[in-house]
Amino acid sequence: MTEPVHVIGMGLGPTDLTAFHLALIDRASVLVGGKRHLSYFEDTTAVKKEISSPVSEVLDFIEARMADGLLVVLASGDPLFFGIGKxxxxxxxxxxxxxxxNVTTMAAAFARLKLPWQDAAWVSLHGRDNMSALATAMNDRDLVCVLTDPENDPWIIKKQVDTHDYAWRMWVLENLGASEEKISSMDEHADPDQVFAQPNVVVLQKGERAAPSGPLRLGTPDNRFVHEKGLITKAPVRVLSLAALELASDNILWDLGAGSGSVGIEASLFLPDGFVYAVEKNQRRVEQIxxxxxxxxxxxxSVILxxxxxxxxxxxxxxxxxxxxSGKNLGRVLDMAATVLKPLGRIVVNTVLLETLHLAVSVLEAKGFGVSLxxxxxSTSRNMPWGRRMEALNPVWIIAGEKRKD
Structure with a gap:
């Protein structure tokens, strides 16, 4: 019976291999891997095959030689993390x-920088046109790790960084695990003639604060608010929601599940004689408001935790x-708000969930509100290194209910 192919992740290099890994490699009849990986095992008697383009020929070779004994494939990092395993x-x-x-490049890069990475995004530009994925990751995450190649090098990534709305720290980690390993930081003073060794990986860390603020106005850009991982009512939807509220200058507004507070804060423009009460359950977001x-x-x-x-x-x-x-408590929240709302007052609910849409409409209509949807x-434009593309935001339901006179 033909023995399965063993695919061994090298981690950062031979020192990351266990005794079990080394025993498999020593027993192999056929050893397949990149040129650098095979160079670590020149003394083995196995037949060696270098992984090169086209990969289909390497796969043909592996399939044909499986019957010759134990076949071991050496892969970078973890074989199932953007590797040959799949x-x-x-x-x-x-x-x-x-x-x-074994240890992935991503794990090693963050270990070198002493940065917890459980919330980081990973983008591979290695052999692929994936700049749109990088743009999305930078919009949604505070930490991003980018696998490069000679064409999609750190300078290409820096162009994306320089056009983004936030300030970013940028590191380039070259030859991780090798004796010539090097870590450098790229900023506005980086030498434009610098050439980075391959392989390298880039780590991006978003600045703690948003870009410098301009004046508050209707449709204030999202990046002028401090907010958490995109958890903000986007400017176009915010404008529509404020219009649905039909604010008068002396109104009392409750902003419930306020998040970053963008709606209530922007509503203050229309309330010179009114007041906003923002209620939020998350302490971090209260501080953001x-x-x-x-x-x-x-x-x-006034902000209430x-x-x-x-x-x-x-x-x-x-x-x-x-x-x-308001999560699972929406029904109770609507019931209380509708009860104390002044006559001819308005309630506006935003949701991306059909279940919430149905619940909000049902509760408001049951209480005699006139409801409109x-x-x-x-879609908003996103800067790319060579132009712009359009990115669709989640469709949002705006449910507006008006309380009839008693």
Missing amino acids: TLIARLGPDKVIIHP KANAERFNVKNI AELPDGLANLPAPDRVFIGG TQAQV
């Missing part, structure tokens, strides 16, 4: 392949209510 499983079948994982209020010098806002509907009983009766988030489907 390709071999697809070609030979899962029963014919055994994967031996306060930071945004300070940034835009908004004085007519509470899980809805807690925190509402002691607030002044509202003229307007905006609900951007708007679905917003917006």
Whole structure:
């Protein structure tokens, strides 16, 4: 019976191999790997095959030589992390392949920089046109690790960094695990003639604060608010939501599940004689609301840390209510808000979930509200190194309910 192919992740190099890995390599009849990996085992008696283009020929060789004895494939890092493991499983079948994982380039890069990376995004530009994935990762995450190649090198990535709305720290890690390993930081003073050794990997860390703020206005750009991983009512939807609220200058507005506070803070523009009560259950986001209020010098806002509907009983009766988030408690929150809302007051709910849409409409209509619906489907431009592309935002339902006179 033909023995399965063993695919061994090299980690950063031979020192990351265990005694078990080394025993497999020593017993191999056929050894397949990149030129650098094979050079570590020149003394073995195995037949050696270098992985080169086209990969289909290497796969043909592996399939033909499996019957010759133990066949071992040496792979970079972890074979199933942007490695050859997936390709071999697809070609030979899962029963014919055994994967031996090891340290990934991503794990090693963050270890070198002493950065926790459980929330990081990984983007591979190695042999692929994937700049749109990099742009998306930079918009959504605070940490990004990028696998490069000679064409998609650190300078290409820096062009993307330089056109982004946030300030980023950028590191290039060359030859990880080798004696010539080098780590450098790229900033505005980087030598434009610098050439980086291959292989290298880039790590990006988003600045703690958003880009310098401009004045508060209708449709204030998202990047002028401090917010968490894109958790903000996007500017076009914010404009539509504020229009649906039909604010009067002296209104009391409840901003419930306030997140970064962008809706309530922008609503303050229309409330010179009114007031905003922002209720949010997450302490970090409460601090973000306060930071945004300070940034835009908004004085007519109070921030309450509470899980809805807690925190509402002691607030002044509202003229307007905006609900951007309340989770599983939406029904109770709507019931309380609708009960204390002043006559002819308005409640606006934003949601991307059909279940929430149904619940909000059902509760409001049951309480005698006149209800109207708007679905917003917006695409915004994203800068690319050579131009712009359009990126669709999640469709959002804007549910507006008006309380009839008693």
